Amino acid sequence: MEAFVQLLNNVLPSLLQGVGVTLQIAAVSLLLGMAIGLPVGVGRVYGPRWLQRALAAYITLFQGTPLLIQLFLVYYGLPDLGLTLGRMEAAFLTLGLNSGAYQAEYLRGALQSVGEGQMTAARAIGMSKWLAVRSIILPQALRLVLPAWSNEAIAMLKYTAVVFLIAVPDLMGQAKILSSRYFAPIPIYMIVAVFYIVLVGATYLLLRQLERKLHIPGLTGETH
């Protein structure tokens, strides 16, 4: 038991630093994903044919291949083409693009479920397509997409775990270094697991509060 407390003492400071990096990456990537997902989602439903096809290709590419390979391609592959991103930037970009693809799909589903009737009515009273999307369809769709978005936020925390493979000093990165320094992989990764559980739990509770506040009775059909 003493040995464990000693180990804990040794590894905790580095692990906490790692948590900071993990949170930073998760937050930035999620926001980037939103910034990408919103226009892509709207474009997928309301854009011209050629745009819809191009965006569908982007989504298929990022949803159909592992995140880790995308990360390696961006970090180790792009320099071959002359684009060398820093490791944090590569992490943000890859996770952001990946998340953006999924968020676009969620938004597309939400946009389509708001209903064609509303679009038809809006056009009938003379609104342009884009005005209708911006002022009528989108606000509702964004409310509808909130549960999927919270899931994405929680999932993002877990997705960040692979960035240690491009030598980013996040929680897993610190854990790897520490576990070979102290030759104690199982306890250290168990502690890391506990950290993630706490992070995920806290995020889940926070987001549930947020959902409660933004809930429109009757619109989403949710029961909490």
Next chain:
Amino acid sequence: MKKHIVMSMLLIAALLALSACTAVQPAAQQPGAAPAEGSGKLAQIKAAGKIVVGTSADYPPYESIDADGNFVGFDMDLIRAIGERLGVEVEIQDMPFDSLIAALQEGKLDAVIAAMQATAEREEKVDFTIPYRMTKDAFAAAQNSTLVMEKPEDAAGHSIGVQTGTVQERWVQENLVATGLTPADKVFSYERADQAALDVANGRIELLLMDAEPAMELAKQTGLKILLITESTAEGGKSIAIPKGASDLKAELDRIIQEMLEDGTIQRIQEANGLP
């Protein structure tokens, strides 16, 4: 709601308790890797007719994988020659460098040959043979680097890459970070040595520290230049790691290595792999 919170807390406590148990008992005392059996390790290997050897094949000319997927390099040729003298087949498994010691401890490997040095910490967990080659380290930088190094400490303050779990990583942590010469966030630990070399080549880090011969090989391939070759960052020669307490295996391997050093076999293998 409250039930869930209580449950999760109990669970976290249980997980921590579990880690405490596994931390306190070193692997050697767990069933399946008991040192009491160690004295029969050599006999086990001979009975099985093969020795399972772990390596991290990202380190030419010590160990790497060729176009057909075969393990090639100085360490690979050496271990196969040793296998011949032992009269057993050699099965090689490739894994990340920092998993090798753990795999040896857990009994998944009979031996590890990976340009590995016998450090005091590693000696606590596993045993080592006598060295079969001395270690020299090298600092490498990009072709257009203006850095000049006369001693290892000249690396202070610059971003530097190392491989996770290596003596070089430890040297950097103890001599540059712990002493305040280099900030901790300028040290990057890579899974594979060639990944670190790539990052020096494309400017993400300024330096890397690794074994001299692989450094020279990678430098040739990726267009880096060697700034300094030194022995003061090393802790010893290169040895084969074996399970703790496997004294008969150690005795036999030591004997074979000594033989090969004296009869020129090691010299020949070195030359065949382009090692000085």
Next chain:
Amino acid sequence: MDFVQNLVTTFNFILQGVWVTIGVTLVALSVGLVFGVAMAMARVYGNSFLQAVAAVYSVIVRAVPVVVIIFILFFVIARFVNLSPFWAGSLALGFASGAYQSEIFRGAFQAVPPGQMIAARAIGMSKLQAIQSIILPQAVRLALPAWGNEATLVLKDSTLVFVVGVPEILRRAQQVSARTLEPFMAFSVAMLLYLILTLVTTQVLQWFERRYRLQM
């Protein structure tokens, strides 16, 4: 031309990893299926203790990144059994997938009208018999769309076992890029192979779904 030659070598080298990837995926999915169905049954039909165990398994495993679970289980399994990285890694991945599959099957079990269980018990069947011959066949078909989704996820997550040394697509891509020094080519090929794998898998799964799906 040098480029084409490199491309062909790279492609062939990485291609050999495809079999390993498929193997890992199949083993992990099967292991996950066993865990998933068992835990779902425990959650929906078990006593309080079983329900607690299943709930804990599901919540905890889903809150931890898959790569962490693979690391932990790999070392834990290694302590007791001497398995190759392929089997240890696949088992670990399967254990993780089981948590997600247990949620899928839990939903499926709950979607079968409870009246059926009551009726089965009323004519004298034991709980287990009822589950086995009446509920399970329907639940499995109800679960198909969600399970198909999970199968694709496991295929993509199979790449994570490379951290414990399994020579699947990504590891092969790393090895070949270390030799040819063309990482962009190597990882693009890897991405292409995965894209083909996921597209094929999705088609196969959709075919299954259309034939066997049940909607309530």
